[in-house]
Amino acid sequence: MDKPVTPRVHGLIDYAACALMVAAPQLLRLSPKARTASYALAGSYLGVSTLTDYPVAVRRLIPFPVHGKIELSTVPVLLLLAGLGHGARDRGYFLGLAGTVLGAYALTDWQADPDA
Template identity: 60%
Template sequence: MKPLTPRRHGIVDYAACALMLAAPPLLGLNPAARRASALFAGTYLVVTALTDFPLGLRRTIPFPVHGKIELASAPALLALPAVLGAMSGTKEKAYFAGLAATVLTAYSLTQWDADPDA
């Protein structure tokens, strides 16, 4: 049994949004990396708020679809910042690689077929 229920996954997602806003300035990432991270934070926040699970504000996106969106975001976390010029430094590359790894870890630890109200 995987440890992340839909409720726990929601907590992880909201915490990840806060991290994606707070971490780049604290880590001294370049302005392009900060913008790219804020873009991802906003996108994750909207998807999370619209997901059909206990912490969703307007429960319109089915929880398994949320998972597919998250899974698709992992390669985007590496590709989009590179396209935007946000990956010019070692810190920036490590940051976005860490975000992608975090998304993949959360995805693999989540009970996607669980009752969305669990």
């Protein structure tokens, strides 16, 4: 089965996810600890995204398949954060992020030409 998400589209999704991780905690009235965790995740995702070998990067240093492995490695962190959440909103937020990461990972063609 062909995977529909190209490196370029994945990069755009990454930047949108970073913006979401900055804006959503306040909009959803998450706990202060959940906000801090979300902002830290946004910063780390932004750092990796700006340095990944795809067309929307600032500097193309991280191979695209390595980016995928880094991204996938955040799922256990997101699940842990959901388990440590201080309420249903925190838990739901981090579970939703974990699902989003898994979905984006599953739909991305990690072997595609980075300029696709």
